[in-house]
Amino acid sequence: MDGSGDVDGFIELDGVEKVFRVRRRTGRWRREVREVRAVDGISFRVPRGAMVGYIGPNGAGKSTTIKMLTGVLTPSGGRIRVAGTDPSRERVRLARRIGVVFGQRTTLWWDLPLRESYVLVRRLYRVPEARWRANLERCVELLELGALLDVPVRQLSLGQRMRGDIAAALLHDPEVLYLDEPTIGLDVVSKARVREFLRNVNAERGVTVLLTTHDLTDIEQLCDRVMVIDHGRLVYDGGLEGLHRVGGSERVLVVDLEREAEPIRVEGARPVRVEGPRQWLAFPAGASAAPLVARIAAEYPLVDLSVREPDIEDVIARMYERGAAVRGGGEDAPSRAVDAGDVPTA
Structure with a gap:
């Protein structure tokens, strides 16, 4: 049966493993072969049209998972289906149904103008010209690429190239979009534009999106x-709210006052640092910053403020430690996925 019709399992992974054999020299003539388990028994399902964040620290296995989902790597064990297709066995067939943006590795042609790269994408995927033009015009407008179309890819900034790569990944109308750090190198305005574009693509075209990122704001606003x-x-x-509860993570409000003052005391936050007129206050990551800002503005001579999101590695480390403690600890304690109900609220 074609799994593409199964709304509960448009993307399916069952007990998927990936083991690499690494050779290491242990003497002048000796070499040792050891196994590195990059992915260790992962199972999940993503329904058609969902937008899901897939996060973790560097080296956690995110990119390996994505490469198996695209057919670049073959699993060492377990089962993968994407739209009813085995990626490793039907890679070419699947390629016409997916779009991929791999972080800082561009899929564009380095020495060609952006426009020429898009022409090659059309020919590569054999996209009818009318559909290609309509898709290109929409991407150029929403991602503001018009002024960049005749610029060689090698001359684009990282942020400009990321926008160019996102457009290239969507010109053939993929059903699935894999994104690795899609807002890296973008300024605040460009990040907002890309997020809005991805929301539209997901809502209007029903594209299934799997997003890896180190920016928790991407996850908060999209997933x-x-x-x-x-x-x-x-x-x-x-x-995401459950993740913050499990990890006990905090956001930090950075407050600049007109002059030095005693540590700010407001309900819902705690002072963590004071340096002259600048102060840092921590508050639960799942809470809104708006009430805190209103209280501080009403009671203190406020000049400026900003909110710093919790670091993903820190959130995961806290979650991992607390999850192990709640389940009795042990090396294998986090071997299953936990949800917000597994760990009490801090």
Whole structure:
């Protein structure tokens, strides 16, 4: 049966593993072969049209998972289906149904103008010209690429190239879009534009999106569901608010006052640092900053403020430690994905 019709499993992974054999020299003539388990028994399902965050620290197994989903790598064990297709066995067929943006590795042609890269994409995927033009015009307008079309890719900034790569990944109308750090190198305005573009693509075309990022704001604004991978294992699968509760994570409000003052005391936050007129206050990551800002502005001579999001690695480390403690600890404690109900609220 074609899994593409199964709304509960448009993307399916069952007990997927990926083991690499690494050779290491241990003497002048000796070499040792050891196994590195990059992905260790991951299982999850993503319904058609969902937008899901897939996050974790560097080396956790995110990129390895994405490469198996695209057919670049073959699993060492387990089963993968994307739209009813086995990626490793039907890679060419699947390629016409997916779009990929791999972080800082561009899919564009380095020495060609952006426009020429898009022409080659059309020929590569055999996209009818009318559909290609309509898709290109929409991407150029929403991502503001008009002034960049005749610029060689090598002359683009990282942020400009990322926007160019996102457009290239959508010109053939993929059903699935894999994004690795899509807002890296972008300024605040460009990040907002890219996020809005991705929301539109997901809502209007029903494109299924799997997003990896180190920017929690990307997840907050785009995804209702987040999966966390660490040491090759899925350690959390649920909502972002639940992730913050499980990890006990905090956001930091950086406040600049007109002059030095005693540590700010407001309900819902705690002072963590004071340097002259600048102060740092921590508050729960799942809470809104708006009430805090209103209280501080009403009671203190405020000049400026900003909010710093919790670091993903820190959130995962806290979650991993607390999850192990709640389940009795042990090396294998986080081997299953936890949800917000597994760990009490801090």
